[in-house]
Amino acid sequence: MSSILGTIDAPSTHRRRTLPAGLTLTGTALAFTSLYLAAGVLTPLLVLYRQQWNFAPSLLTLAFAVYAIGFLAAVLTLGSLSDHVGRRPVLIGALVIQLASNVLFLVAPDVSWVIAGRIVQGVASGAATAAFTAALVELAPPNKKRLGTVLGSVGLTGGLGAGSLLAGLAIQLTPRANSIVFAVLVVLTILGAVVIALSPETMPRTAGALRSMVPRVAIPPTARAEFAAAAPVVAAVWMLAGLSGGLAPSMVRSVFHLDSGLLNGVAGFIAPAVSAIVGLAFARIEARRAMIIGIYASLAGALGIIGGVFAGSLAVMIIGQAVAGVGFGASFTAALRLIFPLAAAHQRAGVVGGIYVVSYVAFGLPIVIEGQLVGPLGEVPAVVCYTALTVLLTLISLAAQARITRRTRG
Incomplete structure (x- = not known):
């Protein structure tokens, strides 16, 4: 009898220690946010790099856009891997890659290192985003699963906006902004990896890991009409996101002739901040209505940006960016809600792949x-x-949305 009890009790003595549930959820959310803080800080810092190293405008936009290459490559091959090997191995691996990118930016002697760092950063984000968003829902209390979804949404777009604003503030206040920003991010990334290492595993291992790494981009016939109707505005809002992140901060100086790190940061902050709030606020609005509102907001935002450029008014351009942020938050969320229900469970990975391809090709x-x-x-x-x-x-x-609405009513 004692030997049986010993056998039963033995595993408990080797059970891995984990953090309390509340601390695990908070730490995981902050680790996820740190990925997008790191992506966001580059928005105003790229302008600083150009001033320091005097490279061509085409290299500035290239350094911004190559993030999409790394992200797409990783999300299409590694996006589902955590469903098979567990969340923790994928998240720790992604954070190690993120740490490498932070170090590249910290010690970069020229723009070629920044370009390499952006690709590596994109790989880290692409590998981790799906695993983080799933883990946050799984770690949330049983009666508060929506909290995990909210933390995932805010961590992504909020992290981009906050990163841009904080980096802009650092540029305004200190000549060592790059060193300070990435030293802090190195520490945050290490702490995030420690939290994940001490967190419970929420996804058991299953077969099919290698098969999950084969990229899948396929839109089933049942979803093609909705996908085709949504794809142009999805591309448009991601292009506007690219404008806010990759062009607007440099335009503060080159078009509006204002030398302000803080304004560079604000120009990169406003659109993702607004889209984060709107994405949450519009979650309860009927999807078709949210899509139409998002399309009109994207159209108005784009015209506002053009108007600000022609009028030589930074304020008008930033208002246009804010309205475009409304368009992103409303229409992109609506597109997912309109397309996903039309695909069977085994088809959704291919649909996600299609949406990612449209989004990040348009972004980069x-x-x-x-x-x-x-x-x-x-x-x-x-x-x-x-x-x-x-x-x-x-x-x-x-x-296209008008045609679908007429067909539905008819």
Whole structure:
């Protein structure tokens, strides 16, 4: 009998110690936020790098956009891996990669290191985002699962906005902003990895890990009409997000002739901050209605940005960015709600892959082309052409949504 009890009791003596539930959830949310804080701080810091190293505008937009390459490559291959090997191994691995990118930015002697760091940073975010958002829901109390969803949403867009604002403030207050910002992020990333290491595993290991790493991008026939109607505005809002992150901060100096790190940070902060709030507020609004509101807001925001550039008014441009943030928060969330229910459970990975491809190609590729056009056209005409394309895309989606609405009513 004693030997049986000893066998039963033995595993408890080797049970891995974990943090209390509340601390685990809080620490995991902060670790996730640190990923997007790191992505956001580059928004005003890229302007600082250009001032220090005097590189071409095309390299600035390239350094911003290559993040999308790393993110897409990682999310399409590693996005579902934590469903098979567990959340903790994927999250710890991603945070180690994130730590490497922070160190690259901390010691970067020129823009080539920054470009490499952005790719590595994109890989870390792409590998970790799905695992973090799933873990936050799983770690939330049973009667508060929505809290996990909220923490995931706010951590992503809120982290981008807060990172830009805080880095802009650091640039305004100290000549060592880059060192201070990334030293803090190195510490946050290490602490985040420690929290994950001391957290309970919420997903048991299952077979199929290698198979899950084969990229899947497929839209089932049942969802194609909704996907085609939403894709143009999804591309438009991600292009506007790229404008806010990759172009607006540098325009503070080059177009509006204001030398202010804080204003650079505000220009990168406003759109993701507004989209975070709107995404939560619109969660209870009927999806089709939210989509139409988002399309109109994206259209108005793009026109406001163009108006601000032509009028030479930074305030008008920032208001346009804020309205575009409304468009992002409303229409992107609505697109997911309209498309996902039309796909069976086994088809949703392919749908997610399709949405990611549209989003991050729109986020990265057009802004690189815009950077190439600055030389022959000038900065203002290049920005206007870029923003005018988002207007065209929103109008295409508006017409497609009208067709679907008529067909549904008929």
